[in-house]
Structures are given as C-alpha cells and as structure tokens.
Amino acid sequence: MAFPAALVLVLLVVQFGVWRHAVHVAEATAAEALASARVHGAGAEAGRVKAALLLSQLGRPALRDARASVSRTADDARAEVTGVAQAVVPFLELPVRVVVHGPVERPGGTGDGW
Numbered sequence: 001m002a003f004p005a006a007l008v009l010v011l012l013v014v015q016f017g018v019w020r021h022a023v024h025v026a027e028a029t030a031a032e033a034l035a036s037a038r039v040h041g042a043g044a045e046a047g048r049v050k051a052a053l054l055l056s057q058l059g060r061p062a063l064r065d066a067r068a069s070v071s072r073t074a075d076d077a078r079a080e081v082t083g084v085a086q087a088v089v090p091f092l093e094l095p096v097r098v099v100v101h102g103p104v105e106r107p108g109g110t111g112d113g114w
Contacts, residue, residue, distance in 0.1 A: 008089075015088040019096070022062040022085035026098040029054040029068060033079040037072050040105040044072040047079055055081075062086055063096060077104055 029051050037047030047070030059066045066083035078101040085094040 011089050012092075015085075015092055015094070018062065018088055019085040019094045022083065022094075022096045023098065025058045025062050026066075026081040026083065026096050027100075029059065029066075030079045030081045030098045030100045033068060033070050033081075034077055034100045034102055037070050037077040037079065038102055038104050040107050044070045044077070047072070047077065051079065051081065059083070072104065075104055076101055 032054055033047040033051035036042060036050040037044050039046070048068065051068035051070060055063070055066045055068060062085065063083040064086060066081065068079065068081045070079045071077070078099065080097070080099045082095070082097045085096055087093060
C-alpha cells in the first residue's frame with residue numbers, strides 16, 4: 001500500500017518540476033518577444049517572429065500547444081505566451097500563461113550620456 005502512494009508522490013514532484021520548466025520557457029519567450037517589440041522602429045511583428053523562433057527551439061519538449069501573441073501601441077508593448085506543460089501524470093494537464101508588458105522605446109534622449 002505504501003509503494004503506490006510513494007510512486008504517485010514521486011510522479012507529482014516530477015510533474016511539478018516539468019511544469020516549472022514550462023513556465024520558465026514561457027517567461028523567457030515572452031520577455032524576449034517583448035524586448036523585440038519594444039525597440040524603436042520595430043513592431044509587434046518583430047516580437048511575434050522572435051517568439052515563434054524561441055518556441056520552436058525551446059518549447060517543444062516542455063510546452064505543448066504553445067501560442068504567443070504580441071501587440072504594440074504607440075506607448076506600450078505586450079507579449080503573452082500560453083500552453084500546457086508536458087504531462088508526466090497522464091490525467092494531470094497544467095496550464096501555463098505568462099503575460100508581460102512594458103513601454104515602447106522612444107527616440108532621442110537627454111543628451112547627457114546617461
């Protein structure tokens with residue numbers, strides 16, 4: 001009786017680790033997509049391209065059904081990455097959703113070098 005309970009506990013701990021890794025992949029993808037979209041002269045498409053590239057390289061084993069959306073206005077850029085963590089425990093599907101946003105870079109500066 002104790003062995004099956006211990007086995008389930010170990011699988012749940014491994015599942016949590018896989019979910020945390022999937023969240024980390026989504027966070028890294030969203031941050032890079034946001035950084036690409038915020039650059040002066042770039043746009044939301046630059047962020048989408050960066051997100052697609054990173055998800056194809058990093059996301060396949062960890063993040064199933066991964067989707068990224070990037071939007072940009074004159075003042076703000078936003079990136080969202082969603083998906084489902086790879087299942088270790090067959091009946092457990094853990095969703096992943098990361099949203100980041102930040103101001104768009106502006107041309108010019110103070111001129112003081114800092």
